[in-house]
Amino acid sequence: MNWYTESWSDECKFSIAYDEKIYSEKTPFQQIDFYKGKEFGTFFTLDGLMMVNEKDEFIYHEMIVHPAFATNPNIKRVLIIGGGDGGTAREVLRYKSVEEVVMVEIDERVFRLCQKYLPVTAGGIEEEPRMTLKFEDGLAYVKKAPDASFELILVDSTDPISVGEGLFTIEFYQECYRVLRNDGILINQHESPYFTEYAENMKRAHKKIKHIFPITHVY
DSSP: OEEEEEEEETTEEEEEEESEEEEEEEOSSOEEEEEEETTTEEEEEETTEEEEETTTHHHHHHHHHHHHHHHOTTOOEEEEEEOTTSHHHHHHTTOTTOOEEEEEOSOHHHHHHHHHHOHHHHTTTTTOTTEEEEOSOHHHHHHHSOTTOEEEEEEEOOOSSGGGGGGGSHHHHHHHHHHEEEEEEEEEOOOOSSSHHHHHHHHHHHHHHHHHOSSOOOO
């Protein structure tokens, strides 16, 4: 039996048994690995950290998307920064009232490999006529985006290290605020408070957001 393991703290590790490692690739941005097992199905990691698995991906993707639509049912234009596995776009596209979704993912290989190995999240996304895919840096994209052009920005990024680091800066949050409309919403994945190290990263990111946005909540 093979085991995939992550150390979450000095006193806690997370392990999943897998039957086979089905794909591995080093891109210019990160290391991508896909595994397949019985309990969680197919899952993939970026630089050795799990991103998505078949069994429970819905928990994350539903919760990053639906609270915003419960708050403002009239969202028409949505910007997704990151989200290369496609799950966040899948949930946004469930809303027939949405007219356009722009997904900006820095590493095209993440999306292409998820299309092949994880179609539960990425399957059919590219064929959706309301969907626009852009494979470029998220900060660079928002810097050139017009003022007040989106009602919702979903920052579905990796943690504040490596390729995701630029999405946890004051400059990035200021640009997001500029391109949101007056009733716009920013949803930002910025770690979990569950473990001490993660909580510190979360608090640093949230402090920056509070400096720019008049109303902020953690959920």
